[in-house]
Amino acid sequence: MKLKTGLTIICFLVAVSGLMAQNNAIEKYFNQYIDDENFTVVYISPRFFNLFEKLDLSGMEDEEAQILADIAKDMKELRVLTTDVKPRKYYEEAKAKINTKDYEILMTVRSKDKDNVEILAKSDEYNTIRELLLISGSDTDFALISFVGTISMDKVSKLINQDK
Amino acid sequence: MKMNKKEIEALIHRYFEAETSLEEEQLLRAYFQRDEVDEQLKIYEGYFNYFRSQGEIKAPEHLAGKVLQTIQKEANNKKGIRVLRLLSRVAAVFILGIGLWFLYKPGGTGEEIKPTASSIDWSKYEVKSEEEAIKVMQMALRKTSTELKKGTNIATTEIHTTKERWAFLK
Known part of the structure; x- marks a missing residue:
């Protein structure tokens, strides 16, 4: 009986650790780029997220700065992956890799100067965004920004609509 | 108790009809152990003496230990079989899970590249x-x-x- 319980617990822990290991798109889909010398990788762990109050968002409108600080408050991790080598190729590759059943496209922007941006969100069953992912690609650079945490869609909408 | 030939014949008849009591069977065995068995009844002598000789066989002293050892071994084997059965169930669930994952794996926007489980050491890239x-x-x-x-x-x-x-x- 003890053996049975032990095995069940081990199976559960293995399953949970497997899921935990992939809670962000960069790790899930772009892990082969992380050790690539052409890419710059930056990670901010949860211990730094209590610094949101110190964010200097001067130059922004007060309301916008306030909303951004409010969004940052609920974040846990931030990952950034950038490169200036073959940015267009990586942008197309990134778009192809993202699983659209996991990630909902919030916005696709293609400007006249061919700067492409895609903003995606992974939500839980309560419609709370658990990851906000930004993919941008232009002639000069490619960037992936992944915010992990609890991101309220209301707050994101406020940000979009605040200067209308 | 001295018995004559007719009485013995009657007892033998009842013995093979399975009608004799334990005491009567004892009497029969005692009769055939004697030296003066009637000539006509000698054909039964070997039969009754066989059971007597078998009854005298004693089990070797180490036999009990051996039997216990065998029983213990079988019990251990059963325990091993139970663990194997449990492990095979766990393996079956695992394989089923993998199968379901491949069956229902979500599709990408275009070229599908399998998500890879990794254990990236993010601390290497953490801001200082x-x-x-x-x-x-x-x-x-x-x-x-x-x-x-x-x-x-x-x-x-x-x-x-x-x-x-x-x-x-x-």
Whole structure:
């Protein structure tokens, strides 16, 4: 009986650790780029997220700065992956890799100067965004920004609509 | 108790009909152990003496230990079989899970590349100071904010332009 319980617990822990290991798109889909010398990788762990109050968002409108600080408050991790080598190729590759059943496209922007941006969100069953992912690609650079945490869609909408 | 030939014959008859009592069977065995068995009844002598000789066989002293050892071994084997059965169930569930994952794995927007489980050591890429953390957070939030707003502005402008283009139809 003890053996049975032990095995069940081990199976559960293995399953949970497997899921935990992939809670962000960069790790899930772009892990082969992380050790690539052409890419710059930056990670901010949860211990730094209590610094949101110190964010200097001067130059922004007060309301916008306030909303951004409010969004940052609920974040846990931030990952950034950038490169200036073959940015267009990586942008197309990134778009192809993202699983659209996991990630909902919030916005696709293609400007006249061919700067492409895609903003995606992974939500839980309560419609709370658990990851906000930004993919941008232009002639000069490619960037992936992944915010992990609890991101309220209301707050994101406020940000979009605040200067209308 | 001295018995004559007829009585013995009657007892033998009842013995083979399975009608004799334990005492009567004892009498029969005692009769055939004697030296003076009737000539006509000697054909039964070997039969009754066989059971007597078998009854005298004693089990070797180490036999009990051996039997216990065998029983213990079988019990251990059964325990091993139970563990194997449990492990095979766990393996079956695992294989079923993998199968379901491949069956229902979600599709991508285009070229599908399998998500890979990894254990990346993110601490290697972690910012070293609070200042750096704040700088990166600001940059990331500003970029996201700008792009979100740019997207909605382009959409709004396009909707206005389209409305103006088709206004003559009204």
